[in-house]
Amino acid sequence: MNTDKSDSPSRLDPEPMPRRDFLGMASIWAAGSTALFATLGMLRLPKAAVLSSPSRKFRANLPENLAEGVPFLPPGRSVALFRDKQGVYAISTTCTHLGCVIKPSATGFDCPCHGSRFDHEGKVIKGPAPSPLPWRKVTVDGPVCLVDEDSTVPRGTKA
Amino acid sequence: MTMDTGAPAPTKRSALARILSNLRDTPRAVRETALRGGKPNTDRTRSTFVFGNVFLHLHPVRTHRWSLRWSTTWGLGIASIAAFLVTLITGVLLMFYYKPHPEAAYDSIKDIVFVVPTGTFMRNIHRWAANVMVVTVLLHMARAFYTAAYRAPREFNWLIGMGLLVVTLMLSFTGYLLPWDQLAYWAITIGANIAQSPREVTDALGVTQHFDPGGLQKLILLGSDTVGEEALIRFYLLHVMILPLALGALVSVHFWRIRKDGGLARPKDADQRLGPLHAADYPVFSEAPRKTYQIAALVRGRSAVVGRGPENTLPSMPHLFYGELAAAMLTIAVCVALALVSNAPLKELANPLVPENPAKAPWYFLGLQELVAYSAFMGGIGIPAIVIVGLGLIPYLDREREGTGEWFGGPGGKRLVLQAALVGFGAALAIEFVAIRFGWLREWFPNIQQLWITLVNPGTVLTSVYALYSLWLVKRHDSTRAGALGLFTCFVCGFLLLTVVGTWFRGPNWSFYWSPSDWPVH
Numbered sequence: 077m078n079t080d081k082s083d084s085p086s087r088l089d090p091e092p093m094p095r096r097d098f099l100g101m102a103s104i105w106a107a108g109s110t111a112l113f114a115t116l117g118m119l120r121l122p123k124a125a126v127l128s129s130p131s132r133k134f135r136a137n138l139p140e141n142l143a144e145g146v147p148f149l150p151p152g153r154s155v156a157l158f159r160d161k162q163g164v165y166a167i168s169t170t171c172t173h174l175g176c177v178i179k180p181s182a183t184g185f186d187c188p189c190h191g192s193r194f195d196h197e198g199k200v201i202k203g204p205a206p207s208p209l210p211w212r213k214v215t216v217d218g219p220v221c222l223v224d225e226d227s228t229v230p231r232g233t234k235a
Numbered sequence: 236m237t238m239d240t241g242a243p244a245p246t247k248r249s250a251l252a253r254i255l256s257n258l259r260d261t262p263r264a265v266r267e268t269a270l271r272g273g274k275p276n277t278d279r280t281r282s283t284f285v286f287g288n289v290f291l292h293l294h295p296v297r298t299h300r301w302s303l304r305w306s307t308t309w310g311l312g313i314a315s316i317a318a319f320l321v322t323l324i325t326g327v328l329l330m331f332y333y334k335p336h337p338e339a340a341y342d343s344i345k346d347i348v349f350v351v352p353t354g355t356f357m358r359n360i361h362r363w364a365a366n367v368m369v370v371t372v373l374l375h376m377a378r379a380f381y382t383a384a385y386r387a388p389r390e391f392n393w394l395i396g397m398g399l400l401v402v403t404l405m406l407s408f409t410g411y412l413l414p415w416d417q418l419a420y421w422a423i424t425i426g427a428n429i430a431q432s433p434r435e436v437t438d439a440l441g442v443t444q445h446f447d448p449g450g451l452q453k454l455i456l457l458g459s460d461t462v463g464e465e466a467l468i469r470f471y472l473l474h475v476m477i478l479p480l481a482l483g484a485l486v487s488v489h490f491w492r493i494r495k496d497g498g499l500a501r502p503k504d505a506d507q508r509l510g511p512l513h514a515a516d517y518p519v520f521s522e523a524p525r526k527t528y529q530i531a532a533l534v535r536g537r538s539a540v541v542g543r544g545p546e547n548t549l550p551s552m553p554h555l556f557y558g559e560l561a562a563a564m565l566t567i568a569v570c571v572a573l574a575l576v577s578n579a580p581l582k583e584l585a586n587p588l589v590p591e592n593p594a595k596a597p598w599y600f601l602g603l604q605e606l607v608a609y610s611a612f613m614g615g616i617g618i619p620a621i622v623i624v625g626l627g628l629i630p631y632l633d634r635e636r637e638g639t640g641e642w643f644g645g646p647g648g649k650r651l652v653l654q655a656a657l658v659g660f661g662a663a664l665a666i667e668f669v670a671i672r673f674g675w676l677r678e679w680f681p682n683i684q685q686l687w688i689t690l691v692n693p694g695t696v697l698t699s700v701y702a703l704y705s706l707w708l709v710k711r712h713d714s715t716r717a718g719a720l721g722l723f724t725c726f727v728c729g730f731l732l733l734t735v736v737g738t739w740f741r742g743p744n745w746s747f748y749w750s751p752s753d754w755p756v757h
Binding site: 177189200204 | 421424425427428429432434435438439451454455458459460461463464465469587588589590591592593594607608609610611612674677678681685688689743744745746
């Protein structure tokens with residue numbers, strides 16, 4: 077309301093809104109934003125904050141006579157362990173395409189699901205896999221190897 | 236209704252006597268209060284009945300004769316809802332015994348198959364009805380498309396139909412995990428990793444740490460990082476509660492809109508083409524009382540006006556309902572027959588350490604799995620999203636009028652559809668031949684960037700060929716409808732060919748085999 081100048085309002089001024097309309101609009105917007113806020117809050121619930129999967133750190137005893145380039149597959153784990161002159165290393169055996177379990181083969185690793193092939197270092201040589209197999213962190217503690225499937229190390233890291 | 240007409244009320248009866256007399260009268264009173272308009276035995280009372288019934292009032296009271304022809308719809312919508320009702324009822328029955336936990340699920344399915352009375356049959360028909368529903372929903376969509384029934388004022392109902400297609404496929408997909416056998420476990424592992432596949436792009440761009448929609452999708456879907464008990468209970472919840480409710484809501488809107496949008500689409504000259512009403516085709520039901528019926532019977536069929544309502548319509552009850560009942564009964568008969576001759580598969584217990592080889596999704600996803608075998612993101616998310624958005628845009632891009640309500644209506648017509656089918660099959664066959672015989676970019680350039688393969692793979696090349704072909708059709712016929720006809724037909728043919736290759740010509744390691752008997756023994 078322009079109280080300072082004159083009583084006749086300019087035609088450029090917006091039409092004053094009746095109080096009833098204002099209250100109605102305000103309540104609609106209040107209800108709408110409450111519903112939106114509540115929905116956003118509810119959407120938080122399905123996103124799990126703590127995952128039920130077990131720890132992916134484990135110890136493995138490599139056989140003394142494990143030949144160079146021959147994989148050792150700890151049962152129940154998705155990683156293949158190797159030992160050569162530079163040390164011990166671990167390559168993930170979960171396909172980077174769609175998560176199938178890949179099998180070591182003469183040429184490296186083969187995925188049974190969509191035919192991806194990887195070389196001995198985990199690099200993709202064929203098929204739809206978008207990225208090479210990640211190498212996992214290995215710490216050698218005497219005869220025992222500590223493998224952490226959750227931490228990835230650069231290709232070629234050996235312990 | 237007065238109970239004692241004519242009889243003078245002599246003395247006031249006792250309350251006890253009145254109770255007795257009211258009790259005697261109750262069956263009739265219940266019938267009358269249930270059917271307020273009276274028995275639905277005349278056109279008028281039937282109309283009142285349809286109008287006043289919450290389930291029937293989704294129908295119009297009168298239906299145009301064009302909509303009653305079999306070739307207008309082939310009853311595919313009713314077949315879809317009938318198949319859904321079969322899955323709904325048998326699904327509720329299966330819930331009596333099914334236990335959604337990894338340690339119990341497989342055993343409870345075995346109980347259903349081997350111990351529960353009629354359990355095998357219920358599981359079979361549940362699975363078969365779900366398959367039939369996918370087929371009829373796809374055919375129903377094709378019918379609506381080829382008769383140009385999506386045009387104004389039915390654009391929005393086409394969108395609702397798209398939603399129903401997606402929910403139908405999601406219902407099938409979520410049901411796939413519940414048996415917790417090898418087939419289920421590995422199909423869902425692959426499906427969940429497809430949900431994660433936007434990482435193929437974010438990894439290539441190096442932004443996954445800050446922006447990871449793929450990881451979020453997988454986490455929401457599985458509730459964990461692998462398929463386990465959290466995933467099973469989520470899929471169960473989606474399958475038995477959230478998705479059926481969503482489907483029910485969408486179906487109600489879909490039906491309601493048919494009526495509100497003026498019934499089914501029909502050509503402008505439908506009335507001339509239908510000609511006069513033949514009494515033999517549509518038996519005229521009489522008006523009560525009986526005496527009028529006699530008169531109506533005298534002139535029945537002699538005049539085009541008798542028994543024919545305004546605008547060439549007939550009462551929905553019974554003419555439309557007979558047709559719907561026939562379509563529903565035929566669908567249910569097909570489901571029963573399939574369930575009797577073919578058992579739903581159940582493989583060994585899910586084993587997260589040994590993948591199925593080959594691990595195949597349900598047949599209607601095998602076309603996509605064929606594309607996924609070239610690029611997970613494009614095959615599983617990119618191209619399906621393009622197809623869904625493209626289908627949704629059709630009614631808003633094609634605003635022409637020619638050919639509405641007619642099979643293959645529009646410029647070009649049947650010839651254009653045939654030509655597009657040839658192009659669709661040919662292009663899909665050619666690209667599959669190249670990819671199977673000569674491999675793809677990674678085999679030719681071993682050090683190629685992943686982003687190139689995501690952008691240029693058999694799936695995207697095929698999609699581009701189809702898009703260019705239909706643009707050419709738009710130009711040649713100077714009509715959006717011609718382009719839409721070409722594009723839709725191409726995609727249908729490509730989908731069919733890829734599904735056939737994925738189903739019958741892919742073996743272990745997703746290699747190409749002419750026949751499953753050539754698969755290596757392992």
